[in-house]
Amino acid sequence: ALPQYLVRWVPIAGIAGILAGAASALLIWSLNQATRIRESHLWLIALLPLAGLVEGLLYLYIGRDVSGGNNLIFEQIQQPTRRLQFRMTPLILLTTFMTHLFGGSAGREGTALQTGASLADQLTRPFRLDERGRRILLMAGLSAGFGSVFGAPLAGAVFGMEVLAIGSVSYDAILPCFVASLIGNITTSALTEHEAAFRVGYVPYLNxxxxxxxxxxxxxxxxxxxxxxxxxxxxxxxxxxxxxxxxxxxxxxxxxxxxxxxxxxxxxxxxxxxxxxxxxxxxxxxxxxxxxxxxxxxxxxxxxxxxxxxxxxxxxxxxxxxxxxxxxxxxxxxxxxxxxxxxxxxxxxxxxxxxxxxxxxxxxxxxxxxxxxxxxxxxxxxxxxxxxxxxxxxxxx
Amino acid sequence: ALPQYLVRWVPIAGIAGILAGAASALLIWSLNQATRIRESHLWLIALLPLAGLVEGLLYLYIGRDVSGGNNLIFEQIQQPTRRLQFRMTPLILLTTFMTHLFGGSAGREGTALQTGASLADQLTRPFRLDERGRRILLMAGLSAGFGSVFGAPLAGAVFGMEVLAIGSVSYDAILPCFVASLIGNITTSALTEHEAAFRVGYVPYLNxxxxxxxxxxxxxxxxxxxxxxxxxxxxxxxxxxxxxxxxxxxxxxxxxxxxxxxxxxxxxxxxxxxxxxxxxxxxxxxxxxxxxxxxxxxxxxxxxxxxxxxxxxxxxxxxxxxxxxxxxxxxxxxxxxxxxxxxxxxxxxxxxxxxxxxxxxxxxxxxxxxxxxxxxxxxxxxxxxxxxxxxxxxxxx
Known part of the structure; x- marks a missing residue:
């Protein structure tokens, strides 16, 4: 029933949002540092091959089970088998930092999705979620990761619902996705500086x-x-x-x-x-x-x-x-x-x-x-x- | 394949949008007239019972097959049996005008959905659409009706996709819904005066x-x-x-x-x-x-x-x-x-x-x-x- 549903999901989604938002803030901060350092020490780019080797070794020896990244998360949502390990979060944060510090060309959303989902999945056991509950939780984690790292909570919420399958969206996770994404965004905004807005200026009439x-x-x-x-x-x-x-x-x-x-x-x-x-x-x-x-x-x-x-x-x-x-x-x-x-x-x-x-x-x-x-x-x-x-x-x- | 799909659906959706948009413009204009006339001739309200009787007689004698209104449209999308008659459009425009002229409390979206869908359905035969095609066309008609009457084409497009079922959205009509709604909105905007915008002013921080x-x-x-x-x-x-x-x-x-x-x-x-x-x-x-x-x-x-x-x-x-x-x-x-x-x-x-x-x-x-x-x-x-x-x-x- 609705009261139980809310009492259950608002706190879970809120916590997932806080975790994802905090991870996104750390990610944004670390990538700003990486970019700043690299731009004033361009010789770091010469070490990019070594950075790649270290990233590869890290995933081979410590992160084999989480090396699937986003695709692993999608699989777990579609067909749950076992919990995403917590180590997904520090590993992807560290290796993304390395990629950027040494000049690889990459983004940050893959990282935010992985931290959002793997941190969320740590709530599966304490809150005793069943398969369907876990699925919803992971979608909320994706929403919160995306929404917080890009400062776009509504896009994040719908992204978590829309990305799993091409051509259809189910609303069974709509509340957790929106709550997690909004709370994630509040968390990241509180912990990071406001990023510059884009100006589109004049928009012509649509005809x-x-x-x-x-x-x-x-x-x-x-x-x-x-x-x-x-x-x-x-x-x-x-x-x-x-x-x-x-x-x-x-x-x-x-x-x-x-x-x-x-x-x-x-x-x-x-x-x-x-x-x-x-x-x-x-x-x-x-x-x-x-x-x-x-x-x-x-x-x-x-x-x-x-x-x-x-x-x-x-x-x-x-x-x-x-x-x-x-x-x-x-x-x-x-x-x-x-x-x-x-x-x-x-x-x-x-x-x-x-x-x-x-x-x-x-x-x-x-x-x-x-x-x-x-x-x-x-x-x-x-x-x-x-x-x-x-x-x-x-x-x- | 994609080229055939586009060559087929962009024109069909465009025409459905023009038809729906023109009907919405007529609706907006007629309701503005009805409101203006009623407000300066309040005695018209005393005739509201007679107006209701005439509306009822019209649907009993001429519009029995289309009296289902929106619910009939939804049924035809879910389980197509037979074409929506063209008469749905003039009947709902006339009776909505009467409701408003004599002081009934009502809106206009139900009317816009009916004109949008019934006009769209007139394209089913000339374009030789099969059941699935007709379903998509009717959804595009709903989108165009809603988007054009409220001047909100994106809301209209998603409305046509979202309204048929609670809890899930399928994207198989996404192109026709967006094209019809945008073209419908362009059409209505060209034919009516711009309505006053709402001002929300200060929006607090989300926390x-x-x-x-x-x-x-x-x-x-x-x-x-x-x-x-x-x-x-x-x-x-x-x-x-x-x-x-x-x-x-x-x-x-x-x-x-x-x-x-x-x-x-x-x-x-x-x-x-x-x-x-x-x-x-x-x-x-x-x-x-x-x-x-x-x-x-x-x-x-x-x-x-x-x-x-x-x-x-x-x-x-x-x-x-x-x-x-x-x-x-x-x-x-x-x-x-x-x-x-x-x-x-x-x-x-x-x-x-x-x-x-x-x-x-x-x-x-x-x-x-x-x-x-x-x-x-x-x-x-x-x-x-x-x-x-x-x-x-x-x-x-």
Missing amino acids: VRTLVLAAIAGAIFGAVGLAFSWIAHQIELFFKNHVRYVPMRPFFGGVLVALAAAAIHSTRYLGLGARPIVEAFALRVSPWDWLGKLLFTALTLGAGFKGGEVTPLFFVGATLGNALSRFIALPMPLLAAMGFVGVFAGAANTPIASTLLAMELFGAEAGSFAAIACIFSYLFSGHSGIYRTQRVQVNKY | VRTLVLAAIAGAIFGAVGLAFSWIAHQIELFFKNHVRYVPMRPFFGGVLVALAAAAIHSTRYLGLGARPIVEAFALRVSPWDWLGKLLFTALTLGAGFKGGEVTPLFFVGATLGNALSRFIALPMPLLAAMGFVGVFAGAANTPIASTLLAMELFGAEAGSFAAIACIFSYLFSGHSGIYRTQRVQVNKY
Whole structure:
């Protein structure tokens, strides 16, 4: 009944939110430190191969059971077998810090999802949750991780509900997902400095012409999201086939990433890439920025470095939108915003969460354009994506 | 495949959007006329019983097959049997106009859903849609009707996907729903004057205290949404049991509504109630306004008058939120906004569409508070609502 349901789930989701939010705050703080240190000590990038080796060794000797990462979490939600170990949290925080300190190109959402879900799962036993309860708890952990690390609680809540399966959403976790994501966001906000907001500025009237333009942009975002998933997967298969000893894969990947950065004389595509994302809303960036970030990230993550995909996808999308403003007659900042959420929507197959993300980050005015970009990207990105254990529940077309 | 899918569905959804949007524009215009005429000729209210009789006779003799209204549409989506007749559109437009001209308390979304869906269904034969295609088309028609009449295309799109079943959403109609709703909104915007925006003003920080306050408000909104559905249903049963001849039910209902308005010496609870809704965001309204509107609307619709439930629910929610600001330490305009979407979210069982509605009408800043109100209202409103053929797909708790 409802009273028991609330007495049970509001505290559990609240605690899961606090845990996830605190972990996200630690993650944000540590990545800020990593970025600051790396940018003033560029020789650290030469050590990226060693960092990759250490990450590989850590997961081989201490973290074998949690090396599945997000895909492991999705599997546990779809078919629960055993609890996510607590060590998932310190391991992913430490290795993500290393990836960023030494210049790998990666994000932070994968990390936030893993800390959110593995910390949440520690509540399964004390609260004596059954299989269905545990499933709901893990979804709430995903919501809280996503919502807190990006400062977008509504997008986070819907993300946790939307990401598990392509084409359908069930509301049985709606309360825990929203409570955990909102509490997670409150926690992270209290512990970190406010991040800079993005400005989209002028949003034109939606009419048939601008709608068609937005749909074309969305289709391109979806194709690029698909390309990212595919290339990262091919790189992963290449390393699997050619490097037998698992920890050597990120070692060689690190060699390639460091050499590539040296070859282009630029650190622009290393790390999170927060600054180029902000630039994409304000100035004309290189028309190939999106491709550079896509390849650096696919190489970093495909080789086995730890970290997330989503902030790089924001980078790819925002700079791609920026570049498309040369051909598509929509304002550049609006196209950057549409790309920011659009490429992600296609690669993660989460169109509604991505639309909410746009409204929370860029304001409700951008909502209709963002929604078109996200829906068309979702359609054009195929039936798989960055989360390989995501199920296809309902075909897209 | 995707190209065929797009070539098929973008035009169909676009045409459905244009048809629904044009009908919504006609509806908005006609209700503005009805309201203006009634307010300067209050004696028209004395004719409300006759108007009810005429509406009843119209549906008995011409509209028997379409008298199911929204519930008939939902049934046709869940289990298609035969096409919605075109006559649903002129009949519901005419009878809704009559309800408003003579002072019944009703809304317009029920009308917009019926025109959107019945006009869309006229495309089933020319485009040779199969059962599944027709289902998608009708959902797009609902989306376009809702999105266009309320000027909230994203809420409309998600409403069409969310309203059919409680507890789950399938994305198989996501493209047609968004395209139809956006095109519907463009069409209505082009044909009508811009309606006044609501101002929520200051939104406090979300913290644990304000979150709990918002949740309490949401629970109250849900209980009131439930009460509305229940009372309207009881009134309907009462008339069914005591008045055998169907057209006499709205006649007697009209007598009661007109007498009640005379008894309280006020026309405040008649018609759409657009002005009191705006007042609820700006000044202290009577703490019983919400109950007055609830009872007038339940009586009007329960007796069989035609029109929608949603604008009255916005009225009930906004004035209830306004009243709650005496006890709940949140800003009055924010509580009015939360109630506006919250009572509706519970009564229609559409929490995500309602959250998007809040963001589109009140701005993204109000989003988190609106979401909490909508989720808690959804939980507290029970497993039925204003749409009686809505299915329970996943239990709420």
